[in-house]
Amino acid sequence: MSCASKKYVSLMNKVLDQEATEQEKQVLFEHLATCDECRVHFNELNDSTELLRRLTHPQLPAAFTKSVLDHLPPDKRNVIRKWGSRHPVLTTVAICALPMSLVVIGARRQTRDRSGYALVKVSGDQT
Amino acid sequence: MDQSEKRLIKKIRKGDQQAFAELVERYKNSVFAICLRMVGNAQEAEDLSQEAFIRAYNHIDQYDHERKFSTWLFRIATNLSIDFLRRRKNVVSLDAVVPSTEGLSLNAMLPDEGEQPEDRIVRKETEEMVQGEIKKLPEKYRSAVVLKYIEDLSLKEISEIMEIPVGTVKTRIHRGREMLRKNMMAEGGGRA
Ligand SMILES: [Zn+2]
Numbered sequence: 001m002s003c004a005s006k007k008y009v010s011l012m013n014k015v016l017d018q019e020a021t022e023q024e025k026q027v028l029f030e031h032l033a034t035c036d037e038c039r040v041h042f043n044e045l046n047d048s049t050e051l052l053r054r055l056t057h058p059q060l061p062a063a064f065t066k067s068v069l070d071h072l073p074p075d076k077r078n079v080i081r082k083w084g085s086r087h088p089v090l091t092t093v094a095i096c097a098l099p100m101s102l103v104v105i106g107a108r109r110q111t112r113d114r115s116g117y118a119l120v121k122v123s124g125d126q127t
Numbered sequence: 128m129d130q131s132e133k134r135l136i137k138k139i140r141k142g143d144q145q146a147f148a149e150l151v152e153r154y155k156n157s158v159f160a161i162c163l164r165m166v167g168n169a170q171e172a173e174d175l176s177q178e179a180f181i182r183a184y185n186h187i188d189q190y191d192h193e194r195k196f197s198t199w200l201f202r203i204a205t206n207l208s209i210d211f212l213r214r215r216k217n218v219v220s221l222d223a224v225v226p227s228t229e230g231l232s233l234n235a236m237l238p239d240e241g242e243q244p245e246d247r248i249v250r251k252e253t254e255e256m257v258q259g260e261i262k263k264l265p266e267k268y269r270s271a272v273v274l275k276y277i278e279d280l281s282l283k284e285i286s287e288i289m290e291i292p293v294g295t296v297k298t299r300i301h302r303g304r305e306m307l308r309k310n311m312m313a314e315g316g317g318r319a
Contacts, residue, residue, distance in 0.1 A: 013297075045305070051311070055257060065151045069144055072147070072185075
């Protein structure tokens with residue numbers, strides 16, 4: 001009852017992958033006509049994958065897309081525009097405050113640069 | 128990749144979320160199908176699908192526009208599902224207490240309105256059996272089999288999604304297919 005040749009298993013795979021030549025198909029099907037074991041094996045492989053193919057493809061609810069959008073980081077262009085139109089006074093203050101804050105940040109950065117330089121110098125001395 | 132998709136991606140790169148919504152609409156059910164068949168639970172699959180799209184949006188700069196967008200997106204979805212399975216394996220074995228298609232409502236599974244109630248029940252049972260068999264496959268065979276038989280993708284596309292050679296994809300599909308056959312025949316008793 002046991003089929004001696006393993007070569008038919010790889011032929012079955014080729015056929016199932018749709019990569020077999022006409023000649024290879026013919027060799028396999030001629031063998032299947034005479035070998036019960038291989039025929040059963042081939043049919044079982046076919047049936048198993050057919051069951052997978054026939055699984056339903058459930059549809060996601062329409063609300064899914066909106067839910068994804070709700071989880072995205074805010075759209076920068078829209079945020080600035082919307083915020084500006086809702087808070088005109090604050091926007092003006094913010095725009096005026098910007099140069100001031102740049103001065104402050106600039107000053108802080110200089111302080112940090114100085115300490116950073118000092119550190120480099122110390123480690124340089126040690127080597 | 129088609130031109131409309133290229134245009135959409137250009138807009139998304141500039142932060143256009145409406146353009147992104149169009150891509151979500153286009154691919155959401157495919158992404159959901161991959162996640163669902165990988166993890167076997169509709170609620171988890173919906174969460175994973177959402178995460179996949181959020182990641183795609185946040186990392187759109189990493190997308191190589193010479194390749195198909197779906198290849199990149201499906202890669203994100205597959206990897207998230209595999210990560211999820213590994214995390215779950217490390218926490219507790221939920222499989223013991225939760226049936227494989229928990230959360231999959233009858234309605235979600237059945238688009239066919241003319242179907243008889245008895246047929247529905249048989250179909251639901253068959254689907255649960257098949258989903259249970261998919262779940263027995265090791266992750267690397269499972270993802271190859273799902274992409275092949277659920278999404279109907281070519282071996283080449285699967286190899287690009289999984290970033291492995293076509294030959295390896297084939298081996299995994301052959302082994303996965305053989306495992307499915309053995310298990311289904313052992314347990315399904317020829318229900319196929
Ligand atoms: Zn034989």
